[in-house]
Structures are given as C-alpha cells and as structure tokens.
Amino acid sequence: MKYLSTGNEACGEGAIRAGCRFYAGYPITPQNELTAYMARRMEETDGVFIQAESELAAINMVFGASAAGARAMTSSSSPGISLKQEGISYMAGAELPGVIVNVMRGGPGLGNIAGSQADYFQATKGGGHGDYRMIVLAPSTGQEMFDLTYEAFALADRYNNPVMVLADGMLGQMMEPIEFDDNIKPSGIVEKPWAMTGAKGRAAGSIKSLLLKDGVLEEHNKKLQEKYTSMAKEVRCETVDTDGADVILVAYGSMARIARECMGILAEHGIRAGLIRPVTLWPFPYDVIRGIAAKCPRFFVTEMSAGQMVEDVRLAVQDDSKVSFCGRMGGGVPSVDEITEQIIGSGKKKI
Amino acid sequence: MTEKITRPASMKDVAMHYCPGCGHGLIHRLVCEVIDEIGVREKTIAVAPVGCAVLAYDYWDFDTLEAAHGRTPAVATGIKRVHPDKLVFTYQGDGDLAAIGTSEIIHAGNRGEDISVIFVNNGVYGMTGGQMAPTTLIGQTTATSLYTRRPEKEGYPLKIMEMMAVLPGVVYLERTSVHSPKAVLATKRAIRKSFEIQLDRKGFSMVEVLSPCPTYWGLSPVKSMERIEKEVVKEYPLGTIKDVC
Numbered sequence: 264m265k266y267l268s269t270g271n272e273a274c275g276e277g278a279i280r281a282g283c284r285f286y287a288g289y290p291i292t293p294q295n296e297l298t299a300y301m302a303r304r305m306e307e308t309d310g311v312f313i314q315a316e317s318e319l320a321a322i323n324m325v326f327g328a329s330a331a332g333a334r335a336m337t338s339s340s341s342p343g344i345s346l347k348q349e350g351i352s353y354m355a356g357a358e359l360p361g362v363i364v365n366v367m368r369g370g371p372g373l374g375n376i377a378g379s380q381a382d383y384f385q386a387t388k389g390g391g392h393g394d395y396r397m398i399v400l401a402p403s404t405g406q407e408m409f410d411l412t413y414e415a416f417a418l419a420d421r422y423n424n425p426v427m428v429l430a431d432g433m434l435g436q437m438m439e440p441i442e443f444d445d446n447i448k449p450s451g452i453v454e455k456p457w458a459m460t461g462a463k464g465r466a467a468g469s470i471k472s473l474l475l476k477d478g479v480l481e482e483h484n485k486k487l488q489e490k491y492t493s494m495a496k497e498v499r500c501e502t503v504d505t506d507g508a509d510v511i512l513v514a515y516g517s518m519a520r521i522a523r524e525c526m527g528i529l530a531e532h533g534i535r536a537g538l539i540r541p542v543t544l545w546p547f548p549y550d551v552i553r554g555i556a557a558k559c560p561r562f563f564v565t566e567m568s569a570g571q572m573v574e575d576v577r578l579a580v581q582d583d584s585k586v587s588f589c590g591r592m593g594g595g596v597p598s599v600d601e602i603t604e605q606i607i608g609s610g611k612k613k614i
Numbered sequence: 615m616t617e618k619i620t621r622p623a624s625m626k627d628v629a630m631h632y633c634p635g636c637g638h639g640l641i642h643r644l645v646c647e648v649i650d651e652i653g654v655r656e657k658t659i660a661v662a663p664v665g666c667a668v669l670a671y672d673y674w675d676f677d678t679l680e681a682a683h684g685r686t687p688a689v690a691t692g693i694k695r696v697h698p699d700k701l702v703f704t705y706q707g708d709g710d711l712a713a714i715g716t717s718e719i720i721h722a723g724n725r726g727e728d729i730s731v732i733f734v735n736n737g738v739y740g741m742t743g744g745q746m747a748p749t750t751l752i753g754q755t756t757a758t759s760l761y762t763r764r765p766e767k768e769g770y771p772l773k774i775m776e777m778m779a780v781l782p783g784v785v786y787l788e789r790t791s792v793h794s795p796k797a798v799l800a801t802k803r804a805i806r807k808s809f810e811i812q813l814d815r816k817g818f819s820m821v822e823v824l825s826p827c828p829t830y831w832g833l834s835p836v837k838s839m840e841r842i843e844k845e846v847v848k849e850y851p852l853g854t855i856k857d858v859c
Contacts, residue, residue, distance in 0.1 A: 311695040316721035323685035327692020463656035469671035471680040
C-alpha cells in the first residue's frame, strides 16, 4: 500500500510494524507529529504510550520497558536528546536494546526549530559518558524514515544495544508517499532470557551497569568494544555514479537529496559528479570512501552544520584526496547554487 | 519451645556491605519477609537507587534492576506498564527520591502508577560521604553543611510525603521508622499494605522509613536510634499520612 505521510509519522508506523509496543516521549518541535502519532497508534495496537514528564523520564521509562523485554522507543529533537544522553549511556552500559529517534533542529542551546544536522558528533561519538557506541541510521526520505526505523528494532535486539535514527526537521515534517506491505511482521525477534519478568522457575536476575570490583568494569568494557567491532558489518552506504567521477559529493539525510540535484547541474557544466551517501553514520563507511578516494582526487562534503561528518570523510580519505566542505548552521540549508558554484569555481582553477 | 528465626527465602545468604547500625539491612529483610508471606517472590521486580542500596541485587533473591540516580520511578513505570501483573517496587534513598528524582516521584504518583515505593530517609547522602540531603534537619552538621543546616542559607527539610499527599493518584502514604521493635513491626505492616494495594491495582503507594546512619551522624548505633525517636520524628511525624484505599 502507498500512503502519503510526514516523515515523523512514517517513522512512527515503522516502529509499530516492527513490534514496538512501548513509547515514552516528551513534546519538542520538530518531532511532535511522531509523539502524537504514537499516542494514537499505541492505543490502537494495545501498546503503551506515555507522555513523560521530561526527556530524562522518557528514556528511563524506555530503559525499564526494555529491561522488561518489550520493544521500546523514544523520540525527541536536539535539546531533548542532550537530556536523554544519560539514559542512552546507561542502556549501553546495561546492554539494553531500544530505539531513539532524533529529529534534529538548529542549535546550540535552545537554537531554533528549523532542520539541522548539527548533532552528528553527539550521535556518533558518544554523546553520553563512557566508552560506548551505537548504530546510527540516517534516513534521507520518508520511505527510509519508515524502513530504517523498522530495521532499527531488529538491530537493537541483535546487539542488545541502543540504536539511533538520526533525521532532521525537514525530513520529519515533509510529506511524501511511503510504501510497505500491510502484512509486514516484526523481524529479528529474539529470545530475551535476561529480561526482568519475575524470577519464576529460574535464578533471580539483575540488570545493572555498576561494576565496582577491581578489573571487572574493564573486562565488561572490553566485551562491549568487541561487540562494537562486530557491528562494523552493519555498515551501509549508497554510492551513485562514483566510477570515473571528477568530484565525489558526500552527504547524508536531507543534504543527500540536495547533493543529487547538484549532480545534474554539475553535469551541465561538464563536471562528472558522484555521490556517497552514508546510511549508517556509525559504523561509518570508511572503507567505501577510502576505496573510492583511491580513484578520485576530489571530495566535496556538504552538511547542515559547521562541518562534522567531514572529519570522518577526511579520516577515510587519508590525504589521498582533497576534501572541500560547504555547510550552513543554525537551520540554514546549503543550496544547490551554493554547492555547485563552489565546485565549479574551484574546479575552474584546477582544470 | 524455642522458635528459630530463619532467613527469609527471598534474601540471599551473604554478608552485607552496610555500615554497622545502618537501617538498610533491617528494611531489606522486612521487604523479603513480606514478599515471602504474600508469596510473590517469583513475580517481583525491584528497582534499586543510586546510593547506599545500589547493590540491593546482591541481597535480594528476586529480579532487581539499578536505575540512574533519581530516575527510579520512571524505570519502574516502564517495567510495570509492560508487566501489569507483576509486583514492581522502587527502593530509594532521600538523595535519590527527594533531590535529583523529585520530578520522577511526583509524576509517577500523579499518574497513579501501580507501583510501591520504599523511601528510606536517613537525612544524609551516605554513599558519597555524608553530604547534606533535602531531608537533613535544621541544625544538623554534614560534609556540605559544616556550619549546620541553616534555613536562611540551606533551606528547610523537604517533606516529600506531605507533598505527595495532595496528588489524587496517590492512595496510601505512611511514615514509619526502625528505631524500636514496635516501629520495625509497623514498618513491616506498612510495606505489606503497600504491596497488597498494588496487587489489588488500587494505585500508587509509598512508605517512608526513617532510618539511622550512624557513620555520618557521628553517633553509635544505639544513640542513632535514640536520635530518631527524640529528634527526627519531630520533623517527620510517624503514622498514616494518606489512606484512601
């Protein structure tokens, strides 16, 4: 079936179809359609919806629901995600699955409510305290808001780890057609023998992240790091026309759509442009970028930020290629003209 | 005939880490006795606080989680909504419940969450070295109220139970103590009542237990019990504060 839906609502439906039956959230723009959607759909699917008293409470309700064995989700936008970082770190420490959606807005501070990509560092480099990692999925269409949120639950359960869906205000509020099989069933359902269900017929269990005895926490961290290493196989990346390209555009989320527009304009000017679109921002597709960098000397990264993912792109190309950047902050969106003029301008000097 | 006192089945046979004269060991045991008596060990899920009782899972032989500091009632809410048929209780100190977690406790109560809360009030932060708590008495010296708690600078002792009493979702509140055998029995009765209210799905209930901290009160265990009886109960009177069951 095809549906016309906002990205936020597509995200909510993806969660419902994945078997999410517990949602706790707190209102913040530009993700409010998602919270409202879950309020309605949870009632219709015998799930639990709670409008929590704060983002702190919401993520900790998810902590409890996940510990109890349910597929659980919370969503917010940038300032609210900052508050959730405590709970995300605790979930990572206690190895609890769960899905956190961040529909990013301009920052820092209260910022504004326009779409932004300024939480890349926070999402991919920790955000909360301690050595932890989580898979970060970056949709770039309403369809992917559905698809990637649906998949996020299976990934969370596969690794007993929080997973973040990192979108932005434009994606959240834009209406687009989405399509899915109406009979779609939750995937990746696993047994959860560790879940808190009451110690019936088994030894009492505990879920904790406090490991005081000498060396025990270090061992736990080593085990976690091995798990994070194993997550590398989940890396996903879309590449378009990268063979023989004069310049490689790198962008994710909404910016990847603008980058696609740029490819056509650049072609009119005789510049063959390719696109690399990371779908997982962590694990980051270093190897894909590195492989393409060996063949193309020019990279151009564009983001709705002062330049965050560009650091990972530079890390990937390892000085084999020149990496340029065009970004705007605080809700600004780099335009097709801004991007192409920079590429054509610098291209003229080189050619 | 001599009646032998045995360890409750819900309690692990291990030595506790608590300081001599601390009230946690007693209160832990009361919780276990009640769980055994009403036969719910296999359907109990407890949430422990950050604070001295953070290691409760080492002593309780039923499912137990740790929550982030103060978020205990939010975690319990998540569990209870997933398992409405289980006995879910939080066990929180005064720092956890009355300072960093005031928002979570008030809103869990206001939602009428079907959980039980055991609120252990010893008036100091024990685990981190005896700092001032919201419940510290006027005139009490702590690591962070070196010149005693003065109302004009440090404010007043926070009476959580009296605050909670105004919430329609809260159905039972009782303040008890462990300073005497009689008080201990009253505490056990209150915990049992709170658990039974939850199992009957009547709503949110809470038992505040005045408890000694000899280490950070700078008193012997016996003198600590005397302090509760003579001083602490003046600020925090014992008895039922609300019962609309």
